[in-house]
Amino acid sequence: MPQDDAGSHLSGRATGDVDVIVVGAGFAGMYLLHRLRKLGVTARVFEAGSGVGGTWYWNRYPGARCDVESMQYSYAFSEELQQEWKWSELFSGQPEILTYANHVADRFDLRRDITFNTRVTSATWDATADVWTVGTDTGETVVARHVVMATGCLSSSRMPDIAGLDSFRGRVFHTGQWPHEQVEFTGRRVAVIGTGSSAIQSIPVIAEQAGHLTVFQRTPNFSIPSRNGPMTTEYEQSWKRDYATRREEARHMRSGVLSPLNDKSALADDAAARRDNYEARWSLGGTYFMQSYNDLALNKASNDTAVEFVHAKIRETVSNPSVAAKLLPTNHPIGTKRICVDTHYYETYNRANVTLVDLHETPINRITPEGVETAGQTYAVDDIVLATGFDAMTGTLLRIDITGRDGITLRDKWDGGPRTYLGLMTQGLPNMFMITGPGSPSVLSNMMVSIEQHVDWIVGCVDWMRAHGKTAIEADLAAENAWVEHVNEVAYRTLYPQANSWYMGANVPGKPQVFMPYIGGVGAYRAKCDEVAAAGYAGFALSGAKATAAAAE
Ligand code: NA7
Numbered sequence: 110m111p112q113d114d115a116g117s118h119l120s121g122r123a124t125g126d127v128d129v130i131v132v133g134a135g136f137a138g139m140y141l142l143h144r145l146r147k148l149g150v151t152a153r154v155f156e157a158g159s160g161v162g163g164t165w166y167w168n169r170y171p172g173a174r175c176d177v178e179s180m181q182y183s184y185a186f187s188e189e190l191q192q193e194w195k196w197s198e199l200f201s202g203q204p205e206i207l208t209y210a211n212h213v214a215d216r217f218d219l220r221r222d223i224t225f226n227t228r229v230t231s232a233t234w235d236a237t238a239d240v241w242t243v244g245t246d247t248g249e250t251v252v253a254r255h256v257v258m259a260t261g262c263l264s265s266s267r268m269p270d271i272a273g274l275d276s277f278r279g280r281v282f283h284t285g286q287w288p289h290e291q292v293e294f295t296g297r298r299v300a301v302i303g304t305g306s307s308a309i310q311s312i313p314v315i316a317e318q319a320g321h322l323t324v325f326q327r328t329p330n331f332s333i334p335s336r337n338g339p340m341t342t343e344y345e346q347s348w349k350r351d352y353a354t355r356r357e358e359a360r361h362m363r364s365g366v367l368s369p370l371n372d373k374s375a376l377a378d379d380a381a382a383r384r385d386n387y388e389a390r391w392s393l394g395g396t397y398f399m400q401s402y403n404d405l406a407l408n409k410a411s412n413d414t415a416v417e418f419v420h421a422k423i424r425e426t427v428s429n430p431s432v433a434a435k436l437l438p439t440n441h442p443i444g445t446k447r448i449c450v451d452t453h454y455y456e457t458y459n460r461a462n463v464t465l466v467d468l469h470e471t472p473i474n475r476i477t478p479e480g481v482e483t484a485g486q487t488y489a490v491d492d493i494v495l496a497t498g499f500d501a502m503t504g505t506l507l508r509i510d511i512t513g514r515d516g517i518t519l520r521d522k523w524d525g526g527p528r529t530y531l532g533l534m535t536q537g538l539p540n541m542f543m544i545t546g547p548g549s550p551s552v553l554s555n556m557m558v559s560i561e562q563h564v565d566w567i568v569g570c571v572d573w574m575r576a577h578g579k580t581a582i583e584a585d586l587a588a589e590n591a592w593v594e595h596v597n598e599v600a601y602r603t604l605y606p607q608a609n610s611w612y613m614g615a616n617v618p619g620k621p622q623v624f625m626p627y628i629g630g631v632g633a634y635r636a637k638c639d640e641v642a643a644a645g646y647a648g649f650a651l652s653g654a655k656a657t658a659a660a661a662e
Pocket residue numbers: 263269270271284302303304305306307308325326327328447468473496497498499611616
């Protein structure tokens with residue numbers, strides 16, 4: 110079997126400069142590179158940032174923190190790594206997670222195959238050679254058999270369409286593109302626009318520093334106290350003693366997180382028992398609150414009981430009743446927008462230096478050179494923090510000019526919303542994989558678990574293709590259509606589509622409103638992916654055996 114000029118280890122015709130191009134050096138791209146090397150295939154990673162870490166590289170805003178416990182939001186692929194690494198808190202902050210990402214990059218010697226400060230701008234399929242030609246913003250062009258989009262789900266920040274933003278004389282920050290140096294707010298008048306997860310994490314920290322903080326809220330969100338604290342040796346050891354077993358269990362859970370689900374309906378308890386249960390969950394803290402009962406995402410009447418409890422908590426915590434009333438989320442069932450997890454969020458509104466502006470009462474007219482002008486008044490500020498979110502799940506992929514077989518472009522293909530088979534590939538783009546793409550559990554799961562599952566599946570597929578002399582794999586249209594239908598069908602069994610959320614694409618004007626992640630659960634999804642692979646990649650068309658045979662002669 111001859112190898113190509115570049116020394117490719119993939120069988121078949123020349124694959125180009127490298128076998129696999131990976132886009133993104135976050136947790137997905139890093140693990141993928143590690144696995145591909147072990148397989149003996151050549152890979153290059155392109156990363157727009159100057160360092161590894163993806164989400165945790167970009168989102169350096171004050172208070173940025175993971176809402177999945179660190180013992181679970183970490184790589185499971187290396188027993189040595191997971192035994193060695195020590196987290197200092199239950200829910201680690203961004204700096205520590207970024208340190209971890211850098212540690213992994215060093216420990217597994219990943220950097221030598223990562224090209225930093227380079228954004229992939231185009232990818233074009235060449236059907237005559239079964240390769241992709243990938244272009245970058247530095248002018249470099251690379252050819253590879255496979256491309257893997259490890260581009261993250263929340264990696265395209267969304268600037269709000271507010272008139273006059275450019276005219277503002279002070280500093281403007283977006284939480285998703287935070288400066289690398291420390292931003293000092295001491296004594297300054299600060300505006301935060303938005304009250305999603307990023308705002309809810311940053312507001313208490315900024316309020317501690319700022320002279321005055323004004324929060325501009327369009328839609329209130331539900332937030333649960335995290336009850337974060339230092340990692341105790343006892344807790345750490347309870348995990349490390351049987352880490353492998355626990356990790357395996359998590360892989361088959363609905364959300365990829367080992368968590369205490371109360372497996373009964375909220376309506377099965379009487380009001381007093383329900384209150385006690387919610388109280389216990391509120392004290393436990395974090396996203397586990399949504400597992401207080403098994404039907405909070407399914408039954409509106411059950412969900413209403415949780416809404417009522419959290420509303421009461423907000424009223425209890427916020428001393429000014431009219432401020433508390435503004436903070437009550439009323440336009441969506443709890444959990445149907447990403448539930449937020451905070452440290453002293455509601456308490457922050459009791460501070461004398463914090464003002465809440467309800468944009469439903471007084472919308473923003475424009476930004477002036479001095480500050481924020483609403484229908485009611487002008488708020489003079491020194492700094493504006495935009496916590497206005499992301500073009501989630503599809504934004505980053507659609508920014509790249511991707512042209513597949515027969516001139517099919519990703520933008521045209523996804524004109525009405527993303528269409529994928531298993532969230533791993535889309536028909537028309539052979540040999541292009543997505544990690545945690547739309548149509549997979551992705552943002553509804555512990556991303557680390559979903560990343561590892563996708564990487565393992567993709568590496569298994571590349572290996573299988575190599576063993577079977579295949580040079581191209583593409584999703585069948587029928588399989589893709591059936592999967593899209595299934596993803597929708599499962600979503601519409603839940604309350605999720607009732608919210609104008611970024612899961613639905615509703616936060617970006619003009620974006621097709623489609624429920625993007627797969628809500629059927631991490632365990633069931635994994636089983637489906639494994640079954641497809643075991644059946645010789647059922648639902649995918651594979652080709653190249655003849656070419657390989659010819660090349661081998
Ligand atoms: P989110 O959750 O999308 O939140 C964005 C917030 O910004 C939300 O409150 C929006 O209000 C608000 N927003 C957006 N545009 C505007 C304008 N023009 N005016 C006023 N307010 C606006 O993004 P995050 O970064 O907080 O969190 C994203 C995910 O990252 C999170 O779910 C975690 O998974 C991690 P709206 O609700 O649209 O009325």
